[in-house]
Amino acid sequence: xxxxxxxxxxxxxxxxxxxxxxxxxxxxxxxxxxxxxxxxxxxxxxxxxxxxxxxxxxxxxxxxxxxxxxxxxxxxxxxxxxxxxxxxxxxxxxxxxxxxxxxxxxxxxxxxxxxxxxxxxxxxxxxxxxxxxxxxxxxxxxxxxxxxxxxxxxxxxxxxxxxxxxxxxxxxxxxxxxxxxxxxxxxxxxxxxxxxxxxxxxxxxxxxxxxxxxxxxxxxxxxxxxxxxxxxxxxxxxxxxxxxxxxxxxxxxxxxxxxxxxxxxxxxxxxxxxxxxxxxxxxxxxxxxxxxxxxxxxxxxxxxxx
Amino acid sequence: xxxxxxxxxxxxxxxxxxxxxxxxxxxxxxxxxxxxxxxxxxxxxxxxxxxxxxxxxxxxxxxxxxxxxxxxxxxxxxxxxxxxxxxxxxxxxxxxxxxxxxxxxxxxxxxxxxxxxxxxxxxxxxxxxxxxxxxxxxxxxxxxxxxxxxxxxxxxxxxxxxxxxxxxxxxxxxxxxxx
Numbered sequence: 001x002x003x004x005x006x007x008x009x010x011x012x013x014x015x016x017x018x019x020x021x022x023x024x025x026x027x028x029x030x031x032x033x034x035x036x037x038x039x040x041x042x043x044x045x046x047x048x049x050x051x052x053x054x055x056x057x058x059x060x061x062x063x064x065x066x067x068x069x070x071x072x073x074x075x076x077x078x079x080x081x082x083x084x085x086x087x088x089x090x091x092x093x094x095x096x097x098x099x100x101x102x103x104x105x106x107x108x109x110x111x112x113x114x115x116x117x118x119x120x121x122x123x124x125x126x127x128x129x130x131x132x133x134x135x136x137x138x139x140x141x142x143x144x145x146x147x148x149x150x151x152x153x154x155x156x157x158x159x160x161x162x163x164x165x166x167x168x169x170x171x172x173x174x175x176x177x178x179x180x181x182x183x184x185x186x187x188x189x190x191x192x193x194x195x196x197x198x199x200x201x202x203x204x205x206x207x208x209x210x211x212x213x214x215x216x217x218x219x220x221x222x223x224x225x226x227x228x229x230x231x232x233x234x235x236x237x238x239x240x241x242x243x244x245x246x247x248x249x250x251x252x253x254x255x256x257x258x259x260x261x262x263x264x265x266x267x268x269x270x271x272x273x274x275x276x277x278x279x280x281x282x283x284x285x286x287x288x289x290x291x292x293x294x295x296x297x298x299x300x301x302x303x304x305x306x
Numbered sequence: 307x308x309x310x311x312x313x314x315x316x317x318x319x320x321x322x323x324x325x326x327x328x329x330x331x332x333x334x335x336x337x338x339x340x341x342x343x344x345x346x347x348x349x350x351x352x353x354x355x356x357x358x359x360x361x362x363x364x365x366x367x368x369x370x371x372x373x374x375x376x377x378x379x380x381x382x383x384x385x386x387x388x389x390x391x392x393x394x395x396x397x398x399x400x401x402x403x404x405x406x407x408x409x410x411x412x413x414x415x416x417x418x419x420x421x422x423x424x425x426x427x428x429x430x431x432x433x434x435x436x437x438x439x440x441x442x443x444x445x446x447x448x449x450x451x452x453x454x455x456x457x458x459x460x461x462x463x464x465x466x467x468x469x470x471x472x473x474x475x476x477x478x479x480x481x482x483x484x485x
């Protein structure tokens with residue numbers, strides 16, 4: 001049998017081998033020509049592609065469309081996984097958001113370190129928190145500055161980030177700060193950017209509610225809450241926090257101050273508030289304490305004489 | 307009988323060409339326009355080798371060269387080199403047909419594997435000697451591996467669906483004579 005085949009190859013074998021050699025030489029030659037003179041062969045290739053691929057065109061569009069439809073069906077099957085993926089990404093986004101918030105707070109702290117004076121009349125005394133209220137129903141802290149340092153009732157206490165509370169009760173060396181979350185705390189606020197006036201009412205929760213908004217339609221979660229300065233309780237424009245909506249649809253404040261770690265509090269000296277001790281009179285600002293003294297020229301004369 | 311036989315192998319050559327064209331067409335479909343980091347098997351190579359080992363007369367040298375060169379041109383590969391490699395690999399296997407006919411499929415598979423590895427290495431070697439940009443090594447190795455893995459499947463499918471089986475005693479060879 002093998003002998004028969006050998007005989008059959010006697011005259012076709014060399015021819016086939018010759019053909020093979022020619023084919024391989026042609027292919028390798030084409031490759032070498034391409035390597036040497038690439039543009040010419042590439043033009044040839046472009047012509048071949050130009051002839052061949054458009055002839056597939058009648059089939060390409062429908063097949064591509066069909067495959068894409070199939071893939072869409074597959075993507076319906078993958079919906080659960082995509083959902084999981086989105087949830088994971090949302091978690092990551094939350095982490096980024098947290099990072100952004102921390103950067104914002106750090107920025108505020110750095111501004112604080114630079115001693116940015118928002119209002120030249122606002123100077124402050126910094127105290128260290130010594131103790132808290134010691135009771136779950138009262139939200140207050142005790143700081144180590146008091147009447148000795150000129151602290152007065154009603155002054156605002158801040159940390160580097162935002163308003164913390166209000167001095168209520170001054171001892172010689174200590175003062176008590178009623179926090180915004182205390183049930184007795186009421187602070188008139190402005191909601192920016194809409195400029196709505198409202199009242200921040202402490203209710204012994206971490207996020208005190210906002211009430212008496214003039215036009216609740218104009219505020220939305222994320223708005224900034226500042227003190228309004230109404231009633232002279234606080235200087236205007238102190239940052240309190242951000243508006244948020246709780247699941248019950250009530251507006252609450254996410255307080256900017258870091259209530260978890262109250263260590264250093266700044267007590268703002270504010271002399272600007274009016275005392276309402278005589279209800280029949282016009283309410284007018286008090287004279288500033290550093291008004292020009294009529295005696296000053298005399299002392300200057302004495303100095304020049306001396 | 308001889309005429310019917312000749313008709314049949316022209317038919318099978320046309321079938322080979324059509325199969326290759328369909329595969330090329332599937333590759334050309336604009337489904338993935340992004341660079342991917344994995345690759346499928348080279349089915350044309352697998353089919354060529356399967357058919358060469360089963361029925362050498364269905365895939366003459368010129369047909370293999372034509373298909374391979376067309377793929378080189380259409381897939382933007384260096385024209386001619388891979389085609390030459392495929393032709394040489396196919397001819398090597400064609401020469402082993404009488405030996406492999408009596409051996410098991412594992413021996414055939416090993417023979418195909420060595421041929422594929424050799425032509426891939428030769429291809430990459432020539433490209434690197436001539437300093438031609440080439441695909442990442444990992445991708446070619448992956449394709450080689452997938453092609454080898456898919457080889458038994460292609461062999462089985464060719465045998466059952468298209469009737470490309472090994473010639474058995476009593477069949478006719480390319481010249482219409484009994485083997």
